[in-house]
Amino acid sequence: MASPPQAPPLHRIAAPRISAEDVVVFCDFFYKKTGISMDASRRYFIDKRLEDRMAANDCNSFREYLSLVKFQPGGAEMQALINEMTVNETYFFREDYQFACLTRRMLDEIADRKDPRRDRIRIWSIPCSTGEEPYSIAISILEDWPRASDFDIEIIASDIDTRALARAREGIYQARALHRVSPRIRDTYFRKLDGENWQVVPSLRESIDFGVINVSSPTQMARMRGIDVIFCRNLLIYFDDLSRRQTAEHFFDALNPGGFVALGHSESMSRISNIFVPRKFPEALVHQRPLP
Template sequence: MGQATSAQQVPRISVEDITAFCDFFYKKTGISMDASRRYFIDRRLEERMLANECKTFREYLSLVKFQAGGAEMQALINEMTVNETYFFREDYQFTCLTRRMLDEIADNKDPRRDRIRIWSIPCSTGEEPYTIAISILENWKRASEFDIEILASDIDTRVIAKAQQGIYQARALHRVPTNIRETYFQQIDRDNWQVIKDLRESIDFSIVNVTNPAHMARLRNIDVIFCRNLLIYFDDISRRRAAEHFFDALNPGGFVCLGHSESMSRISNIFLPRKFPEALVHQRPMK
């Protein structure tokens, strides 16, 4: 049958290679990986090595480090990050947003000149920022008084593209009430729904690495940050760095919402815990 093609020849990755990769990936992204995820890492590295026809791991790592433009580094990040979400996930925080946080923020703003800015990071395929927008439109009575800007960011270029397209299968919509689905989505075939154009165009999507100071310097004057289930992938140093970046990005009195398994008190003491009836959130002090 002839010789096997290069696409069938999987390059060998040693324990030393995995250690070198985990160290490199951590320095680039802040995401901590170790040998306990060996199978996951191996599979994705092998796919990228074969796609680039690299015969050894060292050849591939050299490509990622020194390639002009960084296209392969971005492709690697896309493969290594896990994106699993749905609409109205952990919805108690959206209830807290529209019942408590936004009123407190609005009371310190002039609607004639001040904008309310909300940031979703990582936004994955867009379910969270669209949920934020829908929650505000449906449940915050003062929404028409203010110019509200929703920013949405992720490190993965593929999920940003999907988020901008705004097409979802029924699984992602299983918690969306029928009246909300009929108002903010259009059914495009039997299995897929698309967020309406006005809502899609109201979200500002961008690529951001929260551990990159240059990326984070662009984010300022934010009032609420939703950063849920990201910091669990970081080590203590990267978590503290991310918390400090969030502090700098927020206006005084601004809020951070973390995932249910994350605790800011174990990361940094620069935020004040605020226990609302619906949720525990974290606030940048006013002074």
Template sequence: MKATHPTDVAVITEGDFLKFREYFYRKTGIHFDESKRYFVDKRLVERIETTGAADFRTYFMALRFDRGSDELQHLVNAMTVNETYFFREAYQFDCMVHNMLDECVKRKPSGDRVRIWSVPSSTGEEPYSIAIYLLERWPGIDFHDVEIFSSDIDTAVLAAAQRGAYSARSVANLPAAYLEKYFAKRKDGTYAISRDLVSAVDFSRVNLTDPADCRRFRDIDIIFCRNLLIYFDDVSRRLAAEHMFESLRPGGFLCLGHSESMSRISSLFSARRFPDALVYQKPVSGDKK
């Protein structure tokens, strides 16, 4: 049997794939290796067909030189994978309310807000999980104002996060009491999150490898950046780490995914092992690393 391509309308050659991969990397910091070839080809062909381009060459020329087009953002949305659910890797949220937050507020001037940044946002499960944890499990919420920021390079998932509608699978890890308190079940079986929680999160589009995008995030106390750096190569990982380091307040914390390790990326951070989790900390001036 002859192997089939995702479609017969357009064919992505090896040369096309390499050109596109290099371009997409420069624009986003995301690197696609050969194992992602079928995925990339399929999404590229879908965008070629949607835009009505005759072939890859025509599409790619328009993508690179048509500055007024939104096609690059549509392509980014198509190429990014967003798979998450509420209370994912919850041991880090436990660490946040048991250890990290109390340590952060001890260093802060009286009345200064706690600032937490979740990146990537995906469809909102992580920042909303953070908000629920703060409301339900951190006694300090009664004494400190908190700002929650959440960012993603994909505008489609940011829009979905702000709509706040979730499948039964997405909310499966939530305690029944939280589900009843913060969600309304719809007739179609989805769950709509409280609009108060939606308004508690500041969503924005950010490319973590772009210094201009990251500049607005300063004096952050805790960053959750989980399962994003695995899509970057070494250069982009170091760049993202540097931007997060600059965004953190001295003594602030960074949480990575369970398969990620900052020790292989950058020496800027110090590892801190708490009872619930291993996290990374921006040293305070004078602290030994």
């Protein structure tokens, strides 16, 4: 009895190979665009995301994909690449001692130099990721700063990841992101949705100004002026020394005299630049642009 005909073998199309030289070229390119420093130690992370974007664009080689990113009108693929390469992992009231410092110390100093009838207090959260930080800032002010109703307060929240910003504007979070939120605060500023999802109430969502800002772009950073407090936590750890110094200088220019910068707990402005004055409050160490 004759054997049945064998089906032809299936040929899997392999993902385009990314060489060690390609990784070096990519890291240099991405650094120049974003200020974020990566190297071969993150090879698996880089390869996987590059392969995904190359497949999405039917690119047969890394060089073909890089040409697309560099020369595509409008820069949609550059933004998609940034979205893939950035990590967004946070929760509400993370490092909340800095929010206590804001409402107990920094805001009073700032308010004492302003006229509530005409002056606005401006706070900037960068990178804001999916929104937990700027919403936490707003809730802290509403709950814990007695002079909140005396001033017009603007909270600006920015990131280079447009997907994260879309989630921030939507304001929907799973229960694990709210694990440090008390039931009273949760029920006041959030609404229960299906399953474990909660959404920030519309009035709070509409009070935050979300937008794209790349700290490595002098043009974009030049738009930021007249800021009183900057929260920039756990961003500079991804930069090299030059990018950190440049970012510190951008922040200095963005701040009003006497304005403050709050960094992440593992970051130190004293190792980056001496243009700020360290202020050690009971709640936290922050950095201040000197008064004239």
